[in-house]
Amino acid sequence: MMRMRVGGEKRFALLLAARDSDYVKKVYGGYFNVFVDALGDEGERWDLFRVVEGDFPDMDELQNYQAFVVSGSPYDAYGNEHWILKLCYLLQTLFSMQKKVLGICFGHQVLCRALGGSVAKSNSGWDIGVREITILKELLPRNSFELDEIPSSLSIIECHQDEVWEVPDGAQVIAYSDKTAVEMFSYGNTVLGIQGHPEYTKDILNNLIDRLISAHSVERGFAEQVKAKLLITDPDRKYWEKICKSFLKGI
16 A cells, blocks of 8 residues: 655545556656645645555545545446445545545546446547536535636546536536536535546646557547647646635635
């Protein structure tokens, strides 16, 4: 088991559902560093749990964390691998404890599944690149966000072929795009799911696209079009970092 940390008393946990790519290891030292760079602040402690490899937090330690982040993954959130089922149970436990959980891409989808929603393949295929999404600001958790600072339309990096089809009973859809009906959802003030990748940089996505081409997961022509568009579009990373930090930390 592996733990990594930064600083002092406020504790956060990254539940990493993907293995580090060679590129991310070489350039960033691993996905843990990518997330901490985007979401961490001085004086916090961040612990890494590689749930994809069966590394989970101890149940009697859960109360010591202020919030949890579930990463993206190449796995299907509706799959029945043992670690995915165990992750669903953990997320149900955290929900019952009223612990804050932020789900990113796969994390967004597996949160939805764990709480009773449905996830499946998109009928319209892959969504890769920078996409503009519409946020229903009036539905954002009001005790967690500085609403006036957040535009109602933001661009975010996307890379997925699965999507949320139906949110859990009691949850609210709070963002959508012309490609995906559920770009974000919330459940009370403790659950936030984001389909896109607020933590990704464009170079990380470019490398991922190259790997998808090599694995014959996407057509080369489609991938090259996406990479060309990346040269002239940028995600609104600073706003997304603000949204995520505000949710996780109640800023």
